Amino acid sequence: MKAATIYDVARRAGVSHQTVSRFLAGFEGIRPETRAKVETALSELEYRPNTAARLLRTRRTNRIGVLADRVDQVGPARIIAGATAAARERGYLLDVVLSNGIEVEAIEAALALVNEHQVAGILATAQTDLMVDYLLRHAGSGPMVIDARLPAFPGGPSRNEYAGAVSADHLMDLGHRRVGYVSGPLGWLAASGRRAGFVDRVAERGGEVVWTREGDWAADSGDRAWRDLGPEERAVTAVATGNDSMAIGLISAATQDGVRVPDDLSVIGNDDIHESRYLLPALSTVGVDFEGEGRLMVEQLLAQVEGGEADAGSCRLPELVVRASTRPLG
Secondary structure, three states, X not given: OOOOOHHHHHHHHOOOHHHHHHXXXXXXXXXXXXXXXXXXXXXXXXXXXXXXXXXXHHOOOOEEEEEEEXXXXXHHHHHHHHHHHHHHHOOOEEEEEXXXXXXXXXXXXXXXXXXXXXXXXXXXXXXXHHHHHHHHHHOOOOOEEEHHHOEXXXXXXXXXXXXXXXXXXXXXXXXXXXXXXXXXXXXXXXXHHHHHHHHHHHHHOOOEEEEEEEOOOOHHHHHHHHHOOOOOHHHOOEEEEOOHHHHHHHHHHHHHOOOOOOOOOEEEOOEOOHHHHHOOOOOEEEEOOHHHHHHHHHHHHHHHHHOOOOOHHHOOOOEEEOOOOOOOOO
């Protein structure tokens, strides 16, 4: 079926093609009844703007450069997936360049590769302070959005700090006061942010983080964290982890030592991976809208490129998901 043109829309709506063009350009001075006719015709004909022609007229490219750090991990990969879908809906394509956020040479090479091509702007799933700092200094003055700098809300904490606070509030609400925490690798902004949010909120509410351990996001490190604890450290009544995989490993190790979850120990993870609901017990966690973060990044970038504002509501805040691995103390 041939794609509808603005002339088809104009005929269906009973208006001039100039009126349809003005409507599509965002012109406000169109009478409400005329606007309604055009909107109906656009919907009925399933009209899609010719993005390529629009970009040619405005001399803009429809490609967005992406510096992607650690896409082998769940969060960064899902952010890219969300960004890809949002860009496609707006008529843009992503040029994804994999980067290493712990070596300046790797970051420099990835940025140079992106800049070899004409792009409308740059998205970066930066996982380290090193990568963020380098991009802020060397990426130039063009449009750029870095996911690590997305706040939970204007003037508020980062989304990762917010997620850590959510898990802390849950354990404090259940009456737990002496707790432990297993973080991801602290070179990652997500890991350090979640741990900071958790530790600070526990302190605010009068609890005590008896111990912390640094993992590497994998279930093995959750297992090791539990096995490395001394008897007094194991006396905590609850443990939070920086992601669900480490929680899975910790629960496995604790169960092998005869510790029952949640009867003896409450455990909460982070991310709400699909498998977390099928554990025994099902894992309480903090759900993160990674795809929404990718969508918000694209909207923020295109707001810089095209004008307008991004819809902050396109990305949900981290939210508590209560399942069977946590219970009230006592």
